[in-house]
Amino acid sequence: MSHSAVKGKLIAVIGDEDTCTGFLLGGIGELNKKREPNFLVVDKNTSRHDIEEAFRGFLKRDDIAIILINQTIAEEIRYVIDSHDQPIPAVLEIPSKDSPYDSSKDSILRRAKGMFSAEDMR
Amino acid sequence: MMTELQQINEELDTKLISFFETLSSLYQEQEKLNDQIKDGFWNMSRARYNMGIKFVGIDQIHEDNMCALTKVKVREDETEMFEGYSSLHAPEETQPVETVGLRKRNVGQSQEVSTPVGDDTASKTKKQHDPIRWFGVLVPPSLRQCQNQFKSSVETTIAIANLKQKLLGLKSEYLDLQKRKAEVASNVSK
Numbered sequence: 001m002s003h004s005a006v007k008g009k010l011i012a013v014i015g016d017e018d019t020c021t022g023f024l025l026g027g028i029g030e031l032n033k034k035r036e037p038n039f040l041v042v043d044k045n046t047s048r049h050d051i052e053e054a055f056r057g058f059l060k061r062d063d064i065a066i067i068l069i070n071q072t073i074a075e076e077i078r079y080v081i082d083s084h085d086q087p088i089p090a091v092l093e094i095p096s097k098d099s100p101y102d103s104s105k106d107s108i109l110r111r112a113k114g115m116f117s118a119e120d121m122r
Numbered sequence: 123m124m125t126e127l128q129q130i131n132e133e134l135d136t137k138l139i140s141f142f143e144t145l146s147s148l149y150q151e152q153e154k155l156n157d158q159i160k161d162g163f164w165n166m167s168r169a170r171y172n173m174g175i176k177f178v179g180i181d182q183i184h185e186d187n188m189c190a191l192t193k194v195k196v197r198e199d200e201t202e203m204f205e206g207y208s209s210l211h212a213p214e215e216t217q218p219v220e221t222v223g224l225r226k227r228n229v230g231q232s233q234e235v236s237t238p239v240g241d242d243t244a245s246k247t248k249k250q251h252d253p254i255r256w257f258g259v260l261v262p263p264s265l266r267q268c269q270n271q272f273k274s275s276v277e278t279t280i281a282i283a284n285l286k287q288k289l290l291g292l293k294s295e296y297l298d299l300q301k302r303k304a305e306v307a308s309n310v311s312k
Contacts, residue, residue: 008193026272027191
């Protein structure tokens with residue numbers, strides 16, 4: 001399928017200042033027609049409510065294919081991430097400057113490993 | 123009936139092996155992403171040391187002329203759901219920006235549309251600038267390295283997104299097979 005047949009979607013990022021700066025430098029940033037950015041910089045003054053609102057906003061947008069979120073920030077809105085079960089947009093947890101990635105906390109990996117119940121192992 | 127049960131068991135084994143292979147690849151990609159991001163942060167810190175703390179940060183981002191260089195094609199019917207591509211040479215992605223202003227008239231018979239005069243009065247397409255220009259013209263090599271690390275990490279995240287979708291697909295197929303096996307097993311016992 002050629003490029004002209006499929007409209008490209010964006011990668012959104014929710015993260016601390018350095019994560020957002022890095023990924024925007026990497027060339028993923030764009031404003032949509034309503035002049036809404038596809039990133040949210042989270043600092044110590046950003047409330048959980050603001051993060052949740054931004055995340056839900058990204059989920060609703062049809063021009064976003066993948067949402068990158070720092071795992072430390074994902075921990076704050078874990079209940080929202082766990083409730084998202086659609087394939088698009090895909091939510092990926094990434095490491096931050098302060099803390100490395102921990103696969104045991106990852107929502108998708110926990111969901112995938114959930115197929116092995118104790119009864120299956122008998 | 124037993125052969126059907128055996129067939130389902132074999133399919134279950136195949137799915138399970140495929141699941142663990144995918145999981146192994148996912149861990150490798152995740153490790154790669156960790157290293158790329160870590161190196162990116164390291165180079166960003168070195169660039170800050172060279173340029174000054176205030177000159178490398180989110181404040182330097184020019185939102186007005188921001189245009190994504192990497193985009194993702196989504197194909198739900200294929201195994202690789204997400205495919206990243208550079209939108210630099212994709213003509214359909216250019217966004218026309220109409221501006222009103224003075225135009226040259228009667229330039230030539232062959233030109234149907236009049237040629238705009240001056241930069242601010244042009245009818246032009248929104249150009250895709252290299253984001254590194256936000257930080258100046260002569261940027262240190264460490265900032266370029268940082269940019270390359272984050273560009274690579276964008277590609278890795280797309281690979282991880284594909285692997286995670288594949289993992290969830292294998293899980294649902296495995297659970298379906300288990301249900302079928304339970305049905306067949308109950309029929310055999312009757």
